[in-house]
Amino acid sequence: MIGRIRGILVEKTPPFVLVDVMGVGYEIQMPMTSLYQLPETGCEVNIYTHFVVREDAQLLFGFANKDERALFREVIKANGVGPKLALTILSGMSAQQFIVAVNEGDVTALVKLPGVGKKTAERLLVEMKDRLGNLEFGQAMSFSVPVAGATHVIVEPPSASAKSDAISALIALGYTQAQADKMVKGVYREELSSEELIREALRSIA
Template sequence: MIARLSGALAEVAADHAVIDVGGVGYLVQASSRTLSAIGPVGGSVMIFTEMQVREDSMTLFGFGSAAERDWFRLLTGVQGVGGRVALAILSVLSADELRKAVAAGDKTMVSRANGVGPKLAERIVRELKDKVGGLVLGPAALASAPTTGAASDAVSALTNLGFRPAEASAAVAAANDELGDGASLDALVRLALKKAAR
């Protein structure tokens, strides 16, 4: 099983990236959220992965954080949710937004994803409601984790650069406090990197 990849980003497309690890290019399917935060082609990247093996295919899925990977595993455990549908959900909702939607039973939020109708959204919310507590981010970490879209994307960007999720969350939270909630993703990432390097 391949748990993560570290290497050079060789290519980024609409639904996948190719990561060069020691001369071998791994094609990794990923959410648009992860692909937008992965960094420039040619740069070094670390990405969490999950491999799905079927009779006729082997597919590697990539994630910007362990929390996103955990949600992917939970989502694909629901009947009717395959890898592509799970990625569609993770493209429109961050791990934290998805946790809140499931905890609140908000099927409308989940149904915003392509390929997710009302019935499937209801099934996802119903089946995952009791499983939300078992994710990588515990209640204490969630309380201090950044909740704005730009902040959660900044955390994802830092984890892609190799920072541990707790380090990334702390650095982005400190940057967010200094810059305010209206800060852009670029400004947050720059300041968070400075704070993480201290």
Template sequence: MSPTLWPSPCAVSTAEVSRAGWLRASRGRERRGRRVIRSVRGRVAERGKGFVVVDVGGVGFQVLTPDSSTSALPGEDGEVSLHTRLHVREDALTLFGFATAEEAGLFDLLVTVSGVGPKVALGILAACRPKRFLELVIYEDTDGLSRLPGVGKKLSQRLVVELRDKLAPERQRLGPADLAGAPVSRDPREEAVEALAMLGYARVEAAGAVDRAVAELGENADTAGLLKKALKLL
């Protein structure tokens, strides 16, 4: 018997919907939703480009996957275990799956960047393995990043600015040869102003917003923090 297709067991109560409305309820659960289903293990009932249906005790979970994960999956009826993240929207519950914890971790990081949704993050993972993405960010290779699916010039710059500091601890994964071309650290305030200028803001306007961000966040704020705050102030 074919499994019943069911994106996820996450549900919103009638009382919750009546109090705040589906939109607010779904937004409130979006952050929690990613932690609801952290893994799925079962039998491959169906697989196709960018997705797999995993039969777990007669319930079929349709899981969207990057091509790198899909290609590593067994054929139909094979046993599979995926790291998963549940994305909750007002009109859909979507389960994303990854063959490795490394891919799942990068997905979590990507969706924290302004302008990067789950589908863009999935496209990046489909075209770029985690170590290669790390190299692109560490090298500040915005040209390379801009060639990834769904990433243009502005988003590539934002990826570098917002993720460079977060990925700094991962530099140890790169060998001496990899790091030979790594950029020299600069003042976070200057980097934030330059990033805003590259996004199209006038330099004077950008500098004023960054100064206000520094006043609110403190002198020890990093580039990513200053940029996020400045964007809210502009």
């Protein structure tokens, strides 16, 4: 089991990041709520992970802290909810928003997310109500760790491909091409980075 990764953030291609640990690059999938908090590439990061082994792949999922990871682990225990759908759910709403939705039985908040139908939402709310009692949230979310000897980090302006990158990320999270196009088009501004576009697009359906 790989429970934590600490290394240099090399790439951010939502929902994936690449972290270099002593020359080995770990590709990690992260919910957008966690990925938003990452520093610029070139910084050292500390990411809590959940390791999934399948017949056809070995996957790493990353989180801001142990609480986020604990919630993910509870969500994937629900019937009909795998890691990819759990990633989508926790990208579309924060852990706190999810807890509120469960406590209030808010089906509407969940069915707005791709891959979550009414039956899945209702089942998830019922199953999670009991499990959430065992979770306590309150850890501060902090990824960045100073890199010894680092003098500066180059912050590049938003890429010309930010729009297409944001659309690709939303599709990877489960949205259709048409949905992703519409969401990004509705919030697009030239000065926004791909991460900012994704954040605004997801907020637009909240």
